[in-house]
Amino acid sequence: MEEWWYRSASGARIALRRRQHSASCRELAVRCPRLRLRSLSAATSAAWLAAYGLFVLTENSMVLSAAIIITLVGLIIYLHFVKIDQESLLVIGSLGIQVTSSYASGKESTTFIEMSQVKDVVINEAIHMQKVIYYLCILLQDPGDPQGVSEVVPLFQSSKPRLDCLIEVYKSCQEILEQRKTAPQSS
Amino acid sequence: MVLKVFFPSCCASAESGILIGRWISEQNSAVILAVIHFPFIPVQVKQYLSEVQRVTKVSVSVLGSWSNSKREKEESLSEFLEDLGTIFSHEPWIQISKEGDSKFWSCSTLQKNSNNPKEEEIILVYYDQRKVMLSHLHPPLDTAASTDHKAEDASKLSAIFDTVAKSKILFMTDRYDDGPIKLTHWQSDGVEASIIVELMKQASVPACMLLTFLLSLVSGVCRSRKANIFVSLLIDVALGLLLISWLYRKNRIGHLADTLIPVADHVAEELQDLLQWLMGAPAGLKMNRALDQVLGRFFLYHIHLWISYIHLMSPFIEMILWYVGLSACLGLTVALCILSDIIALLTFHIYCFYVYGARLYCLKIYGLSSLWRLFRGKKWNVLRQRVDSCSYDLDQLFIGTLLFTILLFLLPTTALYYLVFTLLRLLVVIVQGLIHLLVDLIDSLPLYSVILRLCRSYRLADQPPVIWQCGTDIQAANLQLLPQGFLDIPLQEAVPWRAHLPLETQRREAGLKTAKELERLGQENRLNPNSFGPKASQSQRLLDPFN
Numbered sequence: 001m002e003e004w005w006y007r008s009a010s011g012a013r014i015a016l017r018r019r020q021h022s023a024s025c026r027e028l029a030v031r032c033p034r035l036r037l038r039s040l041s042a043a044t045s046a047a048w049l050a051a052y053g054l055f056v057l058t059e060n061s062m063v064l065s066a067a068i069i070i071t072l073v074g075l076i077i078y079l080h081f082v083k084i085d086q087e088s089l090l091v092i093g094s095l096g097i098q099v100t101s102s103y104a105s106g107k108e109s110t111t112f113i114e115m116s117q118v119k120d121v122v123i124n125e126a127i128h129m130q131k132v133i134y135y136l137c138i139l140l141q142d143p144g145d146p147q148g149v150s151e152v153v154p155l156f157q158s159s160k161p162r163l164d165c166l167i168e169v170y171k172s173c174q175e176i177l178e179q180r181k182t183a184p185q186s187s
Numbered sequence: 188m189v190l191k192v193f194f195p196s197c198c199a200s201a202e203s204g205i206l207i208g209r210w211i212s213e214q215n216s217a218v219i220l221a222v223i224h225f226p227f228i229p230v231q232v233k234q235y236l237s238e239v240q241r242v243t244k245v246s247v248s249v250l251g252s253w254s255n256s257k258r259e260k261e262e263s264l265s266e267f268l269e270d271l272g273t274i275f276s277h278e279p280w281i282q283i284s285k286e287g288d289s290k291f292w293s294c295s296t297l298q299k300n301s302n303n304p305k306e307e308e309i310i311l312v313y314y315d316q317r318k319v320m321l322s323h324l325h326p327p328l329d330t331a332a333s334t335d336h337k338a339e340d341a342s343k344l345s346a347i348f349d350t351v352a353k354s355k356i357l358f359m360t361d362r363y364d365d366g367p368i369k370l371t372h373w374q375s376d377g378v379e380a381s382i383i384v385e386l387m388k389q390a391s392v393p394a395c396m397l398l399t400f401l402l403s404l405v406s407g408v409c410r411s412r413k414a415n416i417f418v419s420l421l422i423d424v425a426l427g428l429l430l431i432s433w434l435y436r437k438n439r440i441g442h443l444a445d446t447l448i449p450v451a452d453h454v455a456e457e458l459q460d461l462l463q464w465l466m467g468a469p470a471g472l473k474m475n476r477a478l479d480q481v482l483g484r485f486f487l488y489h490i491h492l493w494i495s496y497i498h499l500m501s502p503f504i505e506m507i508l509w510y511v512g513l514s515a516c517l518g519l520t521v522a523l524c525i526l527s528d529i530i531a532l533l534t535f536h537i538y539c540f541y542v543y544g545a546r547l548y549c550l551k552i553y554g555l556s557s558l559w560r561l562f563r564g565k566k567w568n569v570l571r572q573r574v575d576s577c578s579y580d581l582d583q584l585f586i587g588t589l590l591f592t593i594l595l596f597l598l599p600t601t602a603l604y605y606l607v608f609t610l611l612r613l614l615v616v617i618v619q620g621l622i623h624l625l626v627d628l629i630d631s632l633p634l635y636s637v638i639l640r641l642c643r644s645y646r647l648a649d650q651p652p653v654i655w656q657c658g659t660d661i662q663a664a665n666l667q668l669l670p671q672g673f674l675d676i677p678l679q680e681a682v683p684w685r686a687h688l689p690l691e692t693q694r695r696e697a698g699l700k701t702a703k704e705l706e707r708l709g710q711e712n713r714l715n716p717n718s719f720g721p722k723a724s725q726s727q728r729l730l731d732p733f734n
Contacts, residue, residue, distance in 0.1 A: 022308070023308070024189070092310070094189045094191070095191065095310060095312070114343060114344060
């Protein structure tokens with residue numbers, strides 16, 4: 001298992017971990033930066049200061065309890081639905097590709113794409129806010145048109161690694177995808 | 188070419204037998220549906236399979252052999268399994284074996300007509316048979332292509348799903364039925380699990396459904412181990428709130444506080460009586476008067492101090508107890524622990540007495556043993572940690588003997604005090620230990636699993652199947668694949684799934700394992716050096732797959 005450190009598009013440090021289970025199976029995981037204590041405390045303090053200001057204005061103590069509850073619920077929702085801890089890509093030659101996102105609360109959501117539907121894995125450019133970023137995506141085969149692409153599935157959307165990390169991932173995936181071209185009639 | 192074998196997770200703990208299922212040659216994959224156990228008559232097996240084939244229209248055949256031996260591999264068994272390949276001719280003949288204590292499996296294929304001399308890679312995929320059977324894999328809804336295209340490009344995995352779904356009749360007979368064929372499949376576990384449900388079915392179906400619905404809410408949040416902790420915590424807090432409501436009604440806590448001081452006084456008085464008894468002639472033993480008086484007065488003074496402190500605290504006890512009792516809302520275990528601490532505080536003087544008595548006794552024994560050695564002319568060598576002989580001077584011997592005599596005759600007194608206070612301390616420790624035991628019991632009772640086990644019928648799903656039934660558009664299956672089911676050229680051992688989990692967890696977890704969990708398992712299983720060792724050890728296995 002190898003681990004390298006890179007930077008994401010926004011400058012945060014991310015870790016790429018590559019694990020080779022066998023010649024035709026690789027797992028690549030990108031670990032996003034953790035939730036920082038200072039950003040959490042900054043958000044919480046801001047929310048509570050605002051609530052205290054409201055309390056001073058309105059003399060209603062319900063504002064304070066409401067602020068506490070909202071902060072807690074908001075934190076839970078953020079950890080469970082928004083904050084992604086790790087995104088991983090599991091490529092199994094002749095079976096398929098599995099994309100897993102694991103959230104900070106432990107929830108994992110996976111998508112599996114069969115190898116017959118995968119046309120190719122490429123690096124694309126996109127304009128995101130005020131930047132141009134690169135992203136890795138899986139091109140799905142159009143069943144009607146062998147040359148066409150029916151869908152583009154972007155990967156590593158929340159960790160947004162930079163080009164050097166993407167090139168590593170791309171090379172690893174291509175090594176496995178090439179095997180299906182060389183192997184005759186592989187399923 | 189890669190050979191894919193889909194193995195049902197429920198058969199991982201089955202006894203040895205032959206594998207039956209469907210061989211999909213265009214995908215070079217084998218879907219195993221069940222295991223037929225020994226003994227069987229091959230003709231009957233073939234008849235049974237042809238009947239199943241007729242009814243389900245799925246070409247079920249014998250695909251290979253499965254061996255799960257608790258002891259070391261037996262030569263006869265391995266030869267027998269290979270010979271089976273000649274009876275049920277199937278290309279390729281798949282052999283999967285697992286040794287009882289080892290966590291590693293081995294899978295190999297036998298090719299009769301070896302026109303393909305190159306060893307092929309084998310992928311072993313575990314699947315949860317029940318979930319796969321109950322699910323349908325839908326093609327994407329927007330494919331408006333012609334049926335020809337659809338047939339070609341249809342998802343290859345849908346063939347697997349279809350195979351399992353159509354073979355429902357195969358799952359009707361079981362190894363517990365009396366018949367010529369003894370099968371193991373997902374129903375083999377299920378038949379035993381819901382006995383209680385079957386028994387109480389008429390009366391309690393609504394209650395069970397409600398309970399499992401509530402539990403499914405819990406399980407939606409987390410996995411089974413965390414769900415256990417979660418449910419225990421909930422029950423704990425509920426009991427604590429119940430306790431509070433009982434304590435604070437009719438001001439019971441005030442009464443409790445009021446009785447606390449008299450109880451402490453009573454204990455102190457009893458201790459004083461005990462000491463007076465010790466200072467006299469306890470149980471008819473004659474004590475050394477002077478030492479007795481000294482020790483007795485010393486301890487009596489302590490008790491006097493203690494009573495004074497208690498009386499000093501008495502006005503505040505009620506308020507403190509009132510507020511401390513409120514903390515029981517955090518759970519019954521918290522209240523029990525606080526009770527244990529209060530007991531420890533109230534019996535602090537007993538603890539002090541025990542410490543004094545033990546110290547004195549320890550010193551005395553130490554002195555006695557050292558002087559006894561001097562008496563015999565020996566010495567303890569600290570450097571070598573052993574007893575050496577030593578020649579003492581005359582005055583050393585004289586003083587040593589004198590001291591020895593003094594200590595020896597004072598021994599009964601000290602020993603008696605030590606004994607009495609140790610017993611008292613033991614009493615307190617036992618009470619505290621019981622409380623802690625109760626707390627541990629409440630904490631560690633796996634209520635979630637217990638309730639699930641009791642109430643769960645295998646028809647109720649506590650988690651929605653991996654793929655929803657028709658209506659929702661799912662394009663890609665939510666299968667979570669097993670990266671370590673890989674068998675490389677020539678042969679490699681695969682890390683098996685956890686076959687010893689309770690049935691509920693087996694069923695609850697998604698169809699196939701996630702890569703992350705298997706990574707964790709793989710790290711646990713690294714103890715076996717054969718697993719990811721160099722190719723040399725693996726080539727040994729090539730020669731004799733059953734070793």
